[in-house]
Amino acid sequence: MLMEKLRTHHTRDIEPEEMADKSVTLAGWVHEVRDLGGICFVVLRDREGMAQVTLVKKKVDSDFFNKAKKLMRESVISVTGTVKPEEKAPNGYEVLPDDITVLNESCTPLPLDTTGKVEAEMDTCLDSRYVDLRKPRTSAIFKIRHEVLKAVRDNFTREGFIETTTPKVVATATEGGTSLFPITYFDREAFLNQSPQLFKQILMSGGLEKVFEIGPIFRAEEHDTRRHLNEATSIDMESSFSDHFDIMETLENTIAHAYSQVKENASQQLEYLGIDLEVPETPFKRLTYSEAIDIINQYGKEELEWGDDLSTLSEHTLGEHVYNETGAHHYFIIDWPTEIKPFYAMPYEDNPEISKTFDMMHTRLELSSGAQRIHYYDMLKNRIENQGLDPDSFDFYLDAFRYGMPPHAGWGLGCERLLMTMLGLENIREVVLFPRDRRRLSP
Ligand code: ATP
Ligand code: MG
DSSP, X not given: OHHHHHOSOOGGGOOTTTTTTOEEEEEEEEEEEEEOSSEEEEEEEETTXXXXXXXXXXXXXXXXXXXXXXXXXXXXXXXXXXXXXXXXXXXXXXXXXXXXXXXXXXXXXXXXXXXXXXXXOHHHHHHTHHHHTTSHHHHHHHHHHXXXXXXXXXXXXXXXXXXXXXXXXXSSOSSOOSOOEXXXXXXXXXXXXXXXXXXXHHHIIIIIOEEEEEEEEEOOOOOOOSSOOSEEEEEEEEEETOOHHHHHHHHHHHHHHHHHHHHHHOHHHHHHTTOOOOOOOSSOEEEEHHHHHHHHHHHSSSOOOTTOOOOHXXXXXXXXXXHHHHSOSOEEEEOOBGGGSOTTBOEETTEEEEESEEEEEETTEEEEEEEEEOOOHHHHHHHHHHTTOXXXXXXXXXXXXXXXXXXXXXXXXXXXXXXXXXXXXXXXXXXXXXXXXXXXXXX
């Protein structure tokens, strides 16, 4: 089989002392060639790390030496040779090669420096993701993304949730906003879904009780910020027989589990990124919306009135205040004015101006929004009308509330925002392979 012929080990699998003098075959990319005259180092890089391949001029055939010297960076090679412990080399060993096969030669010059010595602009990195991903720092981010998604799935499974997928091509806007991408669906107009909200509520009523989905959401908002994408990955859940407080616990558990799994399974990647990850302590602090407004008015640079939505600036004031007080990045803002939350949010029975809602925040931005949902048909229909929407276009959704809809609650958590805050990255585009934003549609 090809795989065995081209590679017996990954660079990380080699134990220098135990495997000294053994023959191994490594496969990967030429990270760097250092020609020191009498000695030539070829640094081979694979997904797991680097290995130094050392050729001493006097000891090898001169053609072989010259060929190695001229290897192009980022060419794909397979190297067979013997292992020699060497403290100064990466991973504590070098390989003395018998054979180097070039599997495919790379063009030159490269669109960016894969050794990370020369920093490239974000746009250059995104235009050339295929090469950018070769940088250990970039690939570390996406391995951590994998660990986060795996941990999220684990936690949902552990808590009895069923994974679902809902349609992304839909006929109705979720929240009636204008932030939708219209598409042509045969001879009709359709949209790319901005949230699985309505579908996950229907699913949950249909006997699955506790559901989750990890999938794309599309938002045609024209913002050009470092925390918004036009296509993002949303981690969504909906849980029957639950209120907002029940699902806040699931959210805290999800976050804490993601952090601890990354810490456990991606220590090498965290090292590449220079991060000493702290698992957040649960439960997270809970502030009411009214308390948040008071803090913003007392400590912030702007005056907000009860009923206003929080601006980016006020989110910063609040996050910094909470962090100074508690030393924690994550916190909840609960009990929002009903008017500024979506129509499906459940108002408190004894004070309908306030709703059973929350946002979960990280110091500088929102990570998640959630709520207990309205499960009464009439109330929901009224709320849709009050928000100036046409209940007829919500038939498919409203119907589900006529045939035994349990009380329920749910949240949506931005996968990219979770990752960028976990890794302390400033720009959300860093954690998406091929970001879609105001200007970027390719690659
Ligand atoms: P914001 O006010 O920060 O724009 P939102 O309140 O519009 O967010 P929700 O509709 O509450 O967002 O979506 C739930 C979560 O999905 C958000 O908390 C966020 O983590 C993520 N999310 C929403 N829109 C985007 C986007 N355009 N880009 C990246 N993540 C997003
Ligand atoms: Mg929100």
